[in-house]
Amino acid sequence: MYYYLYTLSGHEHYEYAYGYSRQSPLGPYTWPEQDIILTTDKEAKIYVLLQLPAPCRITK
Numbered sequence: 556m557y558y559y560l561y562t563l564s565g566h567e568h569y570e571y572a573y574g575y576s577r578q579s580p581l582g583p584y585t586w587p588e589q590d591i592i593l594t595t596d597k598e599a600k601i602y603v604l605l606q607l608p609a610p611c612r613i614t615k
Contacts, residue, residue, distance in 0.1 A: 556575055556576070556577055557575060557576045557577075557579065557580045558573055558574070558575050559573060559574045559575070559576075559584060560572075560573050560592075561573070561574075563591070567595060567597050568594075568595055568597060569593070569594065569595045570591050570593070570594045570595075571591065571592055571593040571594070572590040572591045572592065573587075573590055573592055574586045574587075574590065575587075
């Protein structure tokens with residue numbers, strides 16, 4: 556699986572969204588409706604994980 560992570564905003568208010576492809580790093584990509592996975596908490600000066608997308612699995 557190939558993931559494409561991109562930035563939607565800047566100036567200390569970053570939002571990161573993603574798309575993914577099961578075929579190739581060149582696509583075709585699927586763009587989920589709920590694609591924002593990280594955002595900046597400007598007051599706390601940290602990045603917060605909002606949600607883990609369904610096709611993504613964390614393994615150790």
